[in-house]
Amino acid sequence: MHLEYNVEGGDFTRAGFASSQIKKTLKQLNVDATVIKRVVVALYEAEVNIVAHAYRGVIYADIKGAGIQLRLEDEGPGIADVDMAMKRGFSTASREVREMGFGAGMGLPNISENADNFSIETTVGKGTTLNIEIKF
């Protein structure tokens, strides 16, 4: 099953919509609760990253019997130093973003920990694509 969601940069009031929808879908499919939790945590972080850092993005989800494949493509500034971004606590989020409770800099490591497979493709000045795979 293929699902697609558009994400707008800066629209924090709607951040988490795609995660909620995908969660609902997985629950209806009777996927194990602990697996759903991992999907939601990883996806929510990634979704908020688009809202907080990029201009816009699209979330593609492919759900099969074996697992879920998520692809989050954004148009945005890209990540200059991926190794640094993967470190816990590192954040480039602006003060406004942090005041809203987002941008604690735990995003990428947290996504990676919850995923069975995780990869980042990024081009500075163009955008970032995350691939997240979680097996059922």
Next chain:
Amino acid sequence: MSQTTYHRALEIMSDICIGCSHCMKVCPTEALRVSGGKAKIHVDWCIDCGECFRICPTRAIRVMDDDFKHIFDFKHRVLLVPSVFYAQFDENISIEKIYAIIGELGFTEICAVEQSVDSLLNEENEYLKNAVMPAISSFCPSVIRLIQVRFPSLVDHIMQLLPPIEITAQYYKNKFKREGIPESDLGIFYLTPCIGKIAAIKSPVGGYASPINGVINMDFFFNKVFLAYKQKLPITQTVKVSREISSKGVLFPTTGGESVHIEGKTLAIDGMANVIDFLEMLENEEIEGVDFLELRACDESCAGGILSHRNRFLIANSMKEYAASKPEKHNLTEDYKKYCSAVIHMEKIEPRSMVKYDRDIEVAIKKMEGARELKLLFPGIDCGACGAPSCEALAEDIVKDQADINSCIFLRTLYEKRGEMSLEETIAIMENIWGKDRFIKKK
């Protein structure tokens, strides 16, 4: 009554049901459908919240309870009364009068359900030191069942402690044992303001066997007591009343009555829709730094209980006034600490997931894709004319072969417009869903 693995407290009486579909619209787990002009319940999805009972205009939904006469099987008949019961009455009717009538109706002893609250709160604060945060109160049985069915990933958050009713019942069992009274002589009865509690006692979550011998519905018992009052029933029996209760105990079943005594950051949320909204957020891990959640299915908590008949705000207010007349501590708390506990015999609470499409995930995905395509054909107004609560629910029913695509009145109109369906066919479908009687002209 239809039997499933879970005891259910609600039953639809088909002869009284007029198939108005009000219940179908309010069910939080979409467990109801209308077919053949009658409401039908999907038993595994029912969480005994009683929203259907509350809204039913013809009282076609019956609450299963124990036969009142059953109390006389016992020599000692203890009634555990929740503080919300006394608040059902007008302030002019004294509580002493109510006690006397309860005695006259057959009980030998009366005790407040919430007598155990003081020792329970101590145990809660102790328990919360090592619990999964935020811990969710185990008090409201409908909330526990809601979590099991709709939020299985959160079951670990439910506090594994018994609710006050079970602890008070334990105390009585123990007290009679200490007095040397044989167990078979003692009947412990619970007067319930809530449907969920009935199922919770009959098949408790967590594999605990309740010492309660029977459950009595509060609306039924209110009528009995009030009638006796109105008819000035002569009092010939004496009844023993345990008057020990603290203000904490009286207010425990009201909104905030539990959370206010819990250490740390706590929230009190009442009303099914509010609880569901919050659990969605909790499940998404959007909630941080909260230690304890007091979640109650009914608006104004037990004051708005399904079997409560008076206005819930007036009830809550009466409870506040009653609490003001009670001390902060009562004299039996130490005894409770000595003889009973909320932590015993409670096993891990198991998720109870509702199978939407299929147990096999490949099959489930196929069916879900089918349902999503179907949904695009439907108008999205959730009118319920098909006998399902929403367009989405109809689409799900169709892929499970439990409904037909022609059930949708919009699609039927379209087929008629195209000349693909006859008037007779569409009438037959409507009759199938809503019953033949509906389409006979009444004089």
